Amino acid sequence: MGACQKDFESAVNQVKLLKKDPGNEVKLKLYALYKQATEGPCNTPKPGLFDLINKAKWDAWNALGNLPKETARQNYVDLVSGLRSSSDSSSQVKSEADKKRAGYDTLVITSEDCITKIMLNRPAKKNALTTQMYREIMLALEAASKDDSTITVFTGNGDYYSSGNDLTNFTDIPPGGIEEKAKNSAILLRDFVDCFIDFPKPLVAVVNGPAVGIAVTILGLFDLVYASDRATFHTPFSHLGQTPEGCSSYTFPKIMGPAKAVEMLIFGKKLTAGEAYAQGLVTEVFPDSTFQKEVWTRLKAYSKLSQNAMHISKQIIRNHEKEKLHAINAEESRILQERWLSDECMNAVMDFFSRKAKL
Numbered sequence: 001m002g003a004c005q006k007d008f009e010s011a012v013n014q015v016k017l018l019k020k021d022p023g024n025e026v027k028l029k030l031y032a033l034y035k036q037a038t039e040g041p042c043n044t045p046k047p048g049l050f051d052l053i054n055k056a057k058w059d060a061w062n063a064l065g066n067l068p069k070e071t072a073r074q075n076y077v078d079l080v081s082g083l084r085s086s087s088d089s090s091s092q093v094k095s096e097a098d099k100k101r102a103g104y105d106t107l108v109i110t111s112e113d114c115i116t117k118i119m120l121n122r123p124a125k126k127n128a129l130t131t132q133m134y135r136e137i138m139l140a141l142e143a144a145s146k147d148d149s150t151i152t153v154f155t156g157n158g159d160y161y162s163s164g165n166d167l168t169n170f171t172d173i174p175p176g177g178i179e180e181k182a183k184n185s186a187i188l189l190r191d192f193v194d195c196f197i198d199f200p201k202p203l204v205a206v207v208n209g210p211a212v213g214i215a216v217t218i219l220g221l222f223d224l225v226y227a228s229d230r231a232t233f234h235t236p237f238s239h240l241g242q243t244p245e246g247c248s249s250y251t252f253p254k255i256m257g258p259a260k261a262v263e264m265l266i267f268g269k270k271l272t273a274g275e276a277y278a279q280g281l282v283t284e285v286f287p288d289s290t291f292q293k294e295v296w297t298r299l300k301a302y303s304k305l306s307q308n309a310m311h312i313s314k315q316i317i318r319n320h321e322k323e324k325l326h327a328i329n330a331e332e333s334r335i336l337q338e339r340w341l342s343d344e345c346m347n348a349v350m351d352f353f354s355r356k357a358k359l
């Protein structure tokens with residue numbers, strides 16, 4: 001049955017109430033159908049070549065040829081009804097997404113203003129990364145890569161960004177013994193870092209406080225690193241009998257030059273936020289008192305940029321060296337698997353828990 005005049009008038013009013021701009025293509029369709037429904041086939045002279053907007057409107061109307069008024073009215077009503085239901089369902093999805101994401105014990109994940117925020121949430125343990133946390137982060141990244149956000153942000157809850165690998169990861173030994181533990185840990189580490197190498201959207205670290213170990217090395221795979229002036233950056237691998245991970249054996253020398261990378265990765269020099277900025281690891285440092293406000297204002301503005309352009313640009317930048325990064329990750333993980341079995345590494349972990357050593 002065709003749409004009656006009342007349905008058509010109601011659809012015309014609903015267009016004015018749409019919450020989301022339907023885009024130029026749809027607006028042209030609506031214009032053309034409206035003109036056809038109210039005036040019949042296009043009856044005005046073609047606008048000049050440089051009168052771009054009126055020419056596009058005229059073309060759209062003229063393209064409807066001799067479509068009967070009745071059919072144009074019906075098509076208009078159908079088009080508006082489709083727009084309303086998609087805008088209703090997208091606002092429903094948005095309000096769901098705005099809520100805290102369920103199913104994560106160690107992270108708080110929220111989506112707002114086209115930004116998905118992944119917050120490490122073990123403040124009492126300085127956001128040390130347990131095996132459960134590595135797994136949840138991988139799941140969160142997988143979900144963020146598919147959601148409708150444009151930017152993904154990592155941050156920490158509490159005074160630390162993260163104190164790196166939770167050293168209890170080395171203390172709960174499975175029935176297969178320490179070798180099995182080291183093997184499983186190397187697989188988990190490799191999978192974890194692979195997720196960062198392959199992550200398709202702009203990835204931002206909001207480093208709210210000190211960062212240690214893997215929480216620092218992985219920053220070399222982020223696109224922006226904003227730091228509070230309270231943050232520090234520490235990779236004490238030689239103190240722990242360990243070696244670099246997170247592709248930092250490649251990204252750090254590339255970012256800061258070999259000499260400075262060696263100071264951090266071999267000699268465990270702890271950097272202030274200002275030093276990390278000077279060496280290119282950090283994009284910008286903000287005073288702690290205004291850190292959150294300044295950073296989120298900046299990120300909200302960035303999140304409105306073209307999603308496709310940002311994602312394609314990231315792929316162009318990353319694709320040059322993706323294969324290389326995966327190979328480096330595999331090699332670093334393999335070497336660490338051996339290091340974790342060393343006396344030096346085991347003693348360092350025991351010293352921490354017997355309170356003999358702290359960084």
Ligand SMILES: CCCCC/C=C/CC(=O)SCCNC(=O)CCNC(=O)[C@H](O)C(C)(C)COP(=O)(O)OP(=O)(O)OC[C@H]1O[C@@H](n2cnc3c(N)ncnc32)[C@H](O)[C@@H]1OP(=O)(O)O
Pocket residue numbers: 124125126128129131134163164165166167168169185186188189212213214215236237240242245352357358359
């Ligand atoms: C799948 C495996 C992948 C492995 C990838 C490899 C990664 C390598 C690394 O990440 S190396 C870095 C490892 N991290 C550390 O060695 C840090 C150890 N922690 C410290 O030195 C200190 O805790 C500190 C300097 C970070 C903070 O000192 P502070 O005095 O301010 O606070 P506390 O020591 O009292 O810490 C509060 C509680 O948090 C526990 N905790 C902190 N960090 C860790 C950690 N990394 N692992 C386990 N637990 C940690 C700490 O024990 C306190 O707990 P408690 O209150 O129960 O005593």
